[in-house]
Amino acid sequence: MTTLQRKEVNPIAHLSPEDIEQLGRELDAIRDEILAVRGEQDARHIRRMIAVQRRLELGSRAVLLFSVFPPAWVLGTIGLSISKILENMEIGHNILHGQYDFMRDPKIHSTTWEWDSASPAEQWKHSHNELHHKYTNVVGRDNDLGYGIMRVDEQQRWAPAHLGQPLYNFVNACFFEYGIAAYDLELGRNLRTKKRRNNPEFRARARQVLHKIRRQVTRDYVVHPALALPVGFAVGNPLGALFGTMAANFVANLARNLWTHSVIMCGHFPNGVETFERTSITGETRGEWYLRQMLGSANISGSKLMHIMTGNLSHQIEHHLFPDLPASRYAEVAPKVRALFERYQLNYVTGPLVFQVASAWAKVFRLALPNRKPAREIDHSIPPRHPAEVAA
């Protein structure tokens, strides 16, 4: 990736400031259409998802009480993996975006929801909803570009440590929820100096994370394995039951982490996605913000099941345009959004999961090495423009 302002061919040179504002109005109109019909159907959807997930989790956990029997282990592990994916993606992520706040149900609300992830909801909302969604793909502002451990843009300075980034990325994928928690804590930056380490605010947040991790680890690796012991004793294989359940939980967590990491890599890293200079967003208008979301996100094509299992983040472009609309509506607006891309001659980046994941990984490998050519100078004439220019 090279920031749009340094590219040889500017993909939005053909748009005038008026075009961009018109584009913004058309997107607002799409948003209004959904707001007008948002209601019963969306409430039913999220309640059904929660009910399905909780039943699936209870069922899988119950089956895992018999984890000493291989078929039960396989069935329970698959069920638990799916349940954990649903819980994080279609339920947690979307509720924490405030998509269902309109229901006024205090149980399903962005201010009260807590999810099965190492990162406490409150901290994640700050780094994700506030920073990532506002500053999408702005190098230096949006830390989701590489999560502070990788170089995913030519504009980021290369260091020898980046040679190892394919390995870091793989480890991060396996333990993604902990990676996200560390990222929310800005662990690297905060541990570097004594002053930062001892900052009471940082320490308080770190304690919250540790408390949450401790509870979840106890649940997955102590309590549930212990619950499987009676069956283990009954068949004379208590250790098999204990470690079998531990392994099942580990595999489910691993599967969830690999899956969410892959889906999220597809959102902003594949080829064709644009990044932006820090200076380019000063005084950004609503139309320009929309345009940046359009250019900075990528979709995954696939079936309805695929969309649900990704929490509709397969519609990353639509999600970034309308982060607070119920995610199950993205499929509905996608054709309209895509038509806008075509009319304004913009690149709608989408593709099958395997292809997109490969594209993102290729970039991780390529940028582990220094750039072949030095970066071009910033072309300040390229929009998103400063409001003074829009007015002129």
Add this chain to the structure above:
Amino acid sequence: MPVNQTSLFTRRLRNGAWRVVELITTPVVPADYLDVIAPLRNPTVLRARIEAVRPETADAVTLELRPGRGWEPHQPGQYVRLGVDVDGVRLWRAYSVTSAAGRRDGRFTVTVNAVRDGVVSGHLLRHARKGMLVHLDVPAGDFVLTSPRPARTLFVTAGSGITPVMGMLRSALPELGDVVVVHSARTPEGVVFGAELRELAAQGRIRLIERHTRADGRLKPAALADLVPDLFERETWACGPGDMLDDLQEHWADAGAAERLHVERFRPTVLVAGDGGTVTFEKSGLVVDVAAGATVLDAAEAAGQLMRSGCRMGICFKCVLPMREGIVRDVRDGKLTTATEVDGDNVLIQTCISTAAGPCRLDA
């Protein structure tokens, strides 16, 4: 003392076991799983199941409710708040309990009268079905019978004002000696519980004075004095439209009998949207005029109020504050959000994209 030790031990054991159960379900609580299977068993969220739906008049319906765990019995005359999901949005309204107190089966009834343009009453009238769940709050209100019971009683009601009084009559009529009920409705058919009231009158258990306002016009206190000569010697309960109650209160005060009149006002829940408004921050005491188009966040910050904020464009939901009462407009799409006192739970609004569309009180 061995007894105490045992109970302490079992209590510890129970607490410990509960902590393990909480660990099993973390990060949510055990009740969240219970909700999926048995929604009425959740001790932290009070709900009720509609067991029967009975039409009363063309635009009134009685709901028989079976409350879940956490319910407390009501006193005759009290109301309950019902939280009903209309079009996916939970809206709260207060309804008087119309059934007799102390029913063996633990159920109670409310009678819902259609309010003009009433979102919730209209929804319940059309869609309430056996098996439906509603959210519930424990009974509240001090419009209740005094004890000991008065020897002579007068009830003055109009329209849906009969509902709390019906609860009182059904609960305590045998304990009340001499009872007069003066009830106004637009037409004879429009009298809620008309048949039951007339039956009680026919049995001589109450003296019923029915007034049909479409034919006879509205009842004035002076006319009431003609109908019930010993007016001020009776303990009186009145419920109905605000101006009727104003008239009665004035009349009773003039006679020096104000303490013998008990009134219940159904709060109006209709908020009319305007442009801009005064926003009161209850905790800090700050009062800010928010001009049309300006956001609550900007206006409050300009006035020196410390505000939580994040993206300032409506996407991060960090700036949400509870609105106790008021009406706001989304500056992006013009959508209105209202909160009334009955909402109770406080409606959370995003201050960064909300402008006042009338007076608002925020819990901040």
